[in-house]
Amino acid sequence: MKLTNFEIIYNEDRVNIPDKNRIRESLVKILGQANVSTREIDLLAYSKDASLIGNNWTIKGKIGGLPDFITWPETVNQISEILKLANGEKIPVIPYGEGSGVVGGAIPVRGGIIIDMKKFNKVLEINDKDLTVTVETGMNGMNLERYLNAKGYTCGHIPQSIYTSSVGGWIAHRAAGQFSTKYGKIEDIVIGMEVVLPQGDIIEFKPIVRSAVGPQLNKLFLGNEGSLGIVTKATLRIWPFPEKRALISYAFPTFEDSIEAIREILREQVYPAVIRIYDADETTRHFEMVEKAKDKVMVVFVCEGNARLVNLEEEITREKCEKHAGIDCGEHPVEHWFETRFRVTETSTVPPNKMIADTIEVAVSWTNVSKLYHAVVEAVQNIDGIFLITAHVSHFYPNGVGIYFSFAGVEMQDNTDFDLYKETWRVTIKTVLDSGGSIAHHHGIGINRSEWMDEEWGKSMNIMRAFKKIVDPNNILNPGKVYESIWTKGGEK
Ligand SMILES: Cc1cc2nc3c(=O)[nH]c(=O)nc-3n(C[C@H](O)[C@H](O)[C@H](O)COP(=O)(O)OP(=O)(O)OC[C@H]3O[C@@H](n4cnc5c(N)ncnc54)[C@H](O)[C@@H]3O)c2cc1C
Missing domain, CATH: 3.30.70.3450 (Alpha-Beta Plaits)
Structure with a gap:
């Protein structure tokens, strides 16, 4: 299959790179020949994540965004050098974990350089006394958990995607595992991080249990979705394996x-x-x-x-x-x-043609959970074409819950714009906001949810945008997500 066979949804938004050969040579200088690719097959492989709309685009011969270069750095200094180069040339950079994200977070909608974190795959230290493990963030989740289990520990973070996601992806999307009611979400588990900023500076948030040293800057890099910095190392809490x-x-x-x-x-x-x-x-x-x-x-x-x-x-x-x-x-x-618990056959066994399906997880207080649940089910089942809307509640806190809706439907007309899919998202999110909920519990914002960031955050969103501008003045890190909405493209409202 040639790349020219694919329609690129966000083609007009791509950043033009006039002298690609020169950039390629610079990347090769930093990383070596073997760690840089511009082969079509590689560009295609990194044009998507596991988002349902991304998969449906592929079925219909479309792709969300096409990267220009794929890189596989091995050291933090190499990542720093790539970012210095990209920042100077104003080329987008997209960190890529394992592509299991379901909101389009890793799709290179403006093109640019993919930084695949797979070679950051080492456990650096287990500290038994402090009950911590320090890892490189490209580490695969199941490899980490197996390593810990063999030594008599657990991290307690077991997302359904543990076989296909990385520590860096967890941190980027503020992930939640199946055992979260006891061990917490990833933001409760991470206590230290090393981060490379968009202009190439390397910063370290040392592992600390608690502190009182002003506002906690480190929290801004949890859930930053690759838009403020690339997390290269993390110290996580661990526990003795349960008796x-x-x-x-x-x-x-x-x-x-x-x-x-x-x-x-x-x-x-x-x-x-x-x-x-x-x-x-x-x-x-x-x-x-x-x-x-x-x-x-x-x-x-x-x-x-x-x-x-x-x-x-x-x-x-x-x-x-x-x-x-x-x-x-x-x-x-x-x-x-x-x-x-790790089987997700439902979406792969349904006929793809005209079929849409997805999951939307949100957070809500105990006071509002019942109201929100019934309101979403009622609103979604009234949408023409929807034949399934169900829910489970899988993350619990003393003050509320994370609730997870699944929907499926069939596009009534022969349109490739995913109107029904987008309509279902819109109805669900509006109902969640009207019912006092928060629009995402653990899958993050990516492309799918950026449209509602202003409603979710109110005036605070201005501060968030201003912060992004300070940290990333050339908007090179994962542009097109979180702070701006490109969701309507590939299917107008
Ligand atoms: C079948 C299935 C089940 C799932 N179950 C769960 C679940 O139980 N719990 C849950 O929370 N999620 C779940 N997910 C969603 C997904 O697995 C998570 O969002 C996961 O955290 C993404 O990790 P990844 O390594 O694949 O990241 P990717 O998809 O590669 O990237 C996700 C985002 O993180 C950024 N990123 C990646 N690495 C870094 C880094 N080192 N530094 C900065 N930014 C980075 C990317 O730019 C992108 O914006 C599921 C997904 C699928 C397909």
């Missing part, structure tokens, strides 16, 4: 019963590592074989850690579930969840 795991499941008559039971569990300061509420439709989809859960709302729990504490957590968890009419469904549904 015991308790597998618990209950089926509840209603969504509200399950919500109340879990709210009360967390109020007792009991934090099962995994808690997942599946609404009635998702219960049918994932737990059809559990007779007691028929037409009900399934909840699975995993309590883990010190055996005595796990026993107590289990006792309190069961007490609260039974208080709210939960029916004990035993260990089997949780074992089933463990067996299937």
Whole structure:
């Protein structure tokens, strides 16, 4: 397949690089011949991430954005040199982890240089006393977790995409793992970072447990989505591998019963590592074989850690579930969840033609969760062409939850502009904002959500844009995302 066969959605926004050969030579000087590519097959490979719209574009012979150079640096100084070159020439640079992002964050919408972080793949140090691990951020998630497990630890960060995502991608999108209720999101896990700024400066946020040294600048680089700096090294919290795991499941008559039971569990300061509420439709989809859960709302729990504490957590968890009419469904549904938790066959087994599907995860307080859930389901199922809208709640805090909607539909007309897809996103996000929620819990902004950043942040968004300008005056780092909306391209409103 030749590149010329593909329509480039954001072609007119590409930054023109007049003398590509000269830039290529400079990159080769920094990285060596083997670590620079302009081969069509490589450019094509880095033109997308795992976003659903990106995949659908590919099916229809389109690509979001085409990079000009692919690079595989091996040292932080090389990254610094690439950025100095790019900044001087005003060429976009896009850090690339493993491309599992689902909001188009790594798509090179303005072209430019891809910095693939794969060669930053080493564990640098485990500190048993401080319970930390320091890693290079191109490290694959599962390789890190396996390494830790073999030494008797866990990081506790197990996203569904752990086999296909990197530590740097987690930090860039403020990721959340399946065990987040106990171990936290990645922003709770990262305690130190090394970052290369757009003009090539290398800065270090030393690993600290807590401090009182003015505003916490380091927090701005968590969730920066490759737009403020490239994170090259991170120190993460780790834990001794759990001594015991308790597998618990209950089926509840209603969504509200399950919500109340879990709210009360967390109020007792009991934090099962995994808690997942599946609404009635998702219960049918994932737990059809559990007779007691028929037409009900399934909840699975995993309590883990010190055996005595796990026993107590289990006792309190069961007490609260039974208080709210939960029916004990035993260990089997949780074992089933463990067996299937990394499978994402649903999107690959549906016929792609005219079919659209995606997931949208958002955050909301306990006060508003029920209102938001019902409002989104009702609003989305009223959209012409949508045949599925379901939800599960999978991240819990004493003050609220992260809730995850899945939708699917069929474009009614023969249009390639993804109107239905975009309409469903818009209806969902508007309903979330109207219901008091936040527009993203852990997948980030990328292309899909930038349209709503002003509504989400209000006046603070001006400060965020001003900060971006100070750190990256030439707007070279991952342009077209987070601070500006290009979402309407490739399908007008
Ligand atoms: C099937 C599936 C399941 C998923 N499950 C989860 C889940 O459970 N939890 C969750 O949080 N997410 C999940 N995701 C989303 C995705 O895996 C995460 O967003 C992940 O953190 C992206 O990591 P990556 O290395 O693939 O990043 P990429 O997709 O390569 O990049 C994502 C963004 O990070 C930037 N970036 C990458 N590396 C760096 C770096 N070193 N420094 C600065 N910026 C950088 C890129 O420029 C881009 O903007 C899932 C995705 C899929 C496809």
